[in-house]
Amino acid sequence: MKKIIMYSSPSCPHCHSAKDFLKKEGIPFIDKNVQNPEIQKEYQTLGVQGVPTFLIDGEVIVGFNPTQLLSKLDFILPKCPSCGKKMIVPKGKGKIRVSCPSCKTKFEMQC
Secondary structure: OOOEEEEEOOOOHHHHHHHHHHHHHOOOOEEEEOOOHHHHHHHHOOOOOOOOEEEEOOEEEEOOOHHHHHHOOOEEOOEOOOOOOEOOEEOOOOEEEEEOOOOOOEEEEEO
16 A cells, blocks of 8 residues: 655645545545654655645655545545445455455455
């Protein structure tokens, strides 16, 4: 699974929207506050300005665009047909068998 790092600021409304989106979708990420001097040095090495900024397996994305973020991931987030919980499933594997970690329902899906 790709590692997602989000550089953000507590006063940025777009950062709050991005965090809410990632949490709602169940997408794991690491949040780094650019107001922290150590994180600010790390952020400056990216050569960008503006938050939120995402680092996804070495690729830098500036700004919050949900469609763009989802397109960069190597997984999809389908809902279990039985309980409705979202699951992380690898993208591009064709037809696979899935077992819901919450309710243990087994089903096949195209991914």
